[in-house]
Amino acid sequence: xxxxILASMVVFSGLTQxxxxxxxxxxxxxxxxxxxxxxxxxxxxxxxTPVQEVKKETPKQAPxxxxxxxxxxxKTATELRAELKKREDIAVMYPTEQNIKNYLxxxxxxxxxxxxxxxxWRRVVYQNPDYDYSLRNPSNNAAIKVQAQAKQTQIxxxxxxxxxxxxxxxxxxxxxxxxxxxAPILKQLSQMYGFEVLGVSVDGAGLPDFPNxxxxxxxxxxxxxxxxxxxxxxxxxxxxxxxxxxxxMSLNEVIERxxxxxxxxxxxxx
Numbered sequence: 001x002x003x004x005i006l007a008s009m010v011v012f013s014g015l016t017q018x019x020x021x022x023x024x025x026x027x028x029x030x031x032x033x034x035x036x037x038x039x040x041x042x043x044x045x046x047x048x049t050p051v052q053e054v055k056k057e058t059p060k061q062a063p064x065x066x067x068x069x070x071x072x073x074x075k076t077a078t079e080l081r082a083e084l085k086k087r088e089d090i091a092v093m094y095p096t097e098q099n100i101k102n103y104l105x106x107x108x109x110x111x112x113x114x115x116x117x118x119x120x121w122r123r124v125v126y127q128n129p130d131y132d133y134s135l136r137n138p139s140n141n142a143a144i145k146v147q148a149q150a151k152q153t154q155i156x157x158x159x160x161x162x163x164x165x166x167x168x169x170x171x172x173x174x175x176x177x178x179x180x181x182x183a184p185i186l187k188q189l190s191q192m193y194g195f196e197v198l199g200v201s202v203d204g205a206g207l208p209d210f211p212n213x214x215x216x217x218x219x220x221x222x223x224x225x226x227x228x229x230x231x232x233x234x235x236x237x238x239x240x241x242x243x244x245x246x247x248x249m250s251l252n253e254v255i256e257r258x259x260x261x262x263x264x265x266x267x268x269x270x
Contacts, residue, residue: 068083068087071106080106080110080113084106084107087099087102088103158259158263159195159258162262163193163194166233166235166236166262167195167197167236168186168195168198168234169197169233169241170183170198170200171200171216171228172199172229173201173202174204174206175205176229178229179207179228181248182247183199183210184209185248185251185254186231188251200214200215200216200220202216202225202228229246229248231244231246232244233258233262242261244261
């Protein structure tokens with residue numbers, strides 16, 4: 001009997017110790033996480049990343065412009081130009097579809113008015129010869145040819161008379177290739193209209209067309225001539241003189257310059 005009681009006490013004591021032992025291991029352990037998984041691995045819950053609220057940016061407002069004006073209310077060209085410029089500025093800075101349309105409305109209005117103005121202009125000119133500039137300076141080929149022939153006849157007669165009172169002075173240097181090129185042109189002009197051409201050398205030597213020139217070293221300093229060839233026209237009576245041109249000129253160019261400088265006023269034959 002005593003043995004049975006003793007055995008019962010031993011068993012009870014063992015159970016008590018086992019219970020205590022189990023209580024000692026009663027904590028979160030890798031072995032107690034989830035017995036249904038391989039090796040009882042613990043899967044820690046993922047920390048949720050806080051969702052940041054995206055702040056919507058308030059759209060920037062365009063700078064204030066003066067409101068566009070009703071095109072039908074514009075009364076002057078100044079107002080129309082100002083309105084066109086304003087609409088253009090808005091369309092360039094803020095090229096929305098509506099802004100482009102607003103600008104094109106004004107642009108087409110300007111084009112339409114310009115078209116009517118141009119058409120009315122020509123109608124007035126057609127019926128009023130005083131305003132027809134083409135009567136002075138023809139623009140069609142047939143009239144240009146007739147005018148050129150008439151002008152050349154007039155120039156020929158004028159230069160032949162002018163050569164009786166005026167002569168040409170040709171300044172050159174013997175080693176100047178441009179002077180050699182210009183010399184025969186003046187000789188040809190002399191043969192056509194009778195101009196006397198005085199050859200003046202700035203280095204004392206002559207050219208084939210002017211073998212016996214006047215020594216002009218003192219004259220070029222007095223007249224301030226720095227470039228050759230230089231061609232002057234001078235009065236046989238008064239000795240007044242004026243430059244016709246410097247450098248090489250064609251025959252027609254020399255003729256035109258003499259005509260313009262001695263027989264026309266500014267704007268008369270231009």
